[in-house]
Amino acid sequence: PGPRCQVGKFLGRGSYGRVAECTKMGSNETFAIKIVDDLRAGSEEMEAMKIIRSLxxxxNNLIKIHECFQYKDYMCLVYEMLDESLEDFIGKRSFHPAHLCQIRAIAQQMLVALSGLESINVLHGDIKPDNIMFVDQITNPLKLKLIDFGLAVNPQELNVGTQMQINPFRAPEVILGLPLDVSVDMWSLAVVLATLYIGDVPFSYNSDYETIRGLVQLLGLPEDDLLHYGKFSYDFFTYEEESSQPGWRLNTPFEYNLLRSMLAIDPRQRMTPSSALAHDFITMNHLSGERKRSPRTHKPRGSQIASPQVRPTHALSHTYSPSSGYPQPPRSNSLWPTDPPAPHARPITSAYRIPTSPAALRGPGG
Known part of the structure; x- marks a missing residue:
């Protein structure tokens, strides 16, 4: 892009530009040049690199920048040449779990990097396998560096509700709309390490809801005060005040909630047509803001939390698995006895096989 560098082959492309090999004129030394086609984004990354130059x-296991310059409508940042990314490393292993000695080395080096950034009050904001690179796997197989500071920021400049990071590496405080600090990077790093350990990401990441749902499955409900003060908590949770055990519960996707209620094994607990017609999935009242929910100013009473509607489990699964904890609409019917049937009573059977997986329930094209 100019008299300073001779551009070679392109190595990759990101949100704001491309990365290519380059050599300085009159030199055989190879560098990586990031050509950013958004001048503002390029300038912000340049400013971030100026800040971390104190490290x-x-x-501190951070990528080294050599120079930056503007060429026409592009911002060009010249970095040291590194090897492959951790994402490539995982892919080449066909997503098999890494050895503990490898995970330990990666964890130690990235913790050093985050410790250094914390010392100068810088939040990276985009920790993921693609932004962790090996230096040289031939001469130093387990030496890594943290790259891409295009989203780095002083956390004091972040407002509550700021959207950052990508799923599945997005911290719960980002999703819930809580105050943010450098600890969001620690969450992302933990997800990276878990990915190395099990060979896949620990949470489903098709949506923020699926990520939160997976978090609840694995770790249980967030603390009451976090949910109370989260700007977006009610997008994922409901506080049940009129309950024998007042507390927070995870919202159920409308379509699954409806089907689960209609497919109740016990006919006495099965949803009636009139109840189904009033369901949010049918009325879509939730989209117009008409769905009744607890006021945001309400403070939960006591510390008791209602059991989550998804059973906590240690299984790191990406597959939706409806639990038996969904709330069922009460339905009284005096025709049904209150005592259990006699042992010789014939069980209720059906000639139809009812699918239970969401994919089967959605049907073709669903």
Whole structure:
């Protein structure tokens, strides 16, 4: 892009530009040049790199920048040449779990990097396998560096509700709309390490809801005060005040909630047509803001939390698995006895096989 560098082959493309090999004119030394087609984004990354220049890049496992310059409508940042990314490393292993000695080395180096950034009050904001790179797998197989500071920021500049990071590496405080600080990077790093350990990401990431649902499955409900003060908590949770055990519960997707209620095994608990017609999935009242929910100013009473509607489990599964905890509409019927049937009573059977997986329930094209 100019008299300073001779561009070679392109190595990859990101949100704002491309990365290519380059050599300085009159030199055989190879660098990586990031050509950013958004001048504002390029300038912000340049400013971030100026801030972290106070840290020794080799000691703190951070990518080293050599220079930056503008060429026409592009911002060009010249970095040291590194090897493959951690994402490539995982892919080449066909997503098999990494060895503990490898995970330990990666964890130690990235913790050093985050510790250095924290010392100068910088939040990286985009920790993921694609932004962790090996330096040289031939001469130093387990040496890594953290790259891409295009979204780095002083956390004090972030407002509550700021959207950042990508799923599945997005911290719960980002999703729930809580105050943000450098600890969001620690969450992302933990997800990266878990991915290395099990060979896949620990949470489903098709949506923020699926991520929160997976988090609840694995770790249980967030603390009451976090849900109370979260700007977006009610997008994922409901506070049940009129309950024998007042507390927070995870919202159920409308379509699954409806089907689960209609498919109740016990006919006495099965949803009636009139109840189904008033369901949010049919009326879509939730889209117009007419769905009744607890006021945001309400403070939960006591510390008791209602059991989540998804059973906590240690299984790191991406497959939706409806639990038996969904609330069922009460339905009284005096024709049904209150005592259990006699042992010789014939069980209720059906000639139809009812699918239970969401994919089967959606049907073709669903």
């Amino acid at each position: 020794n890049p080799d000691q």
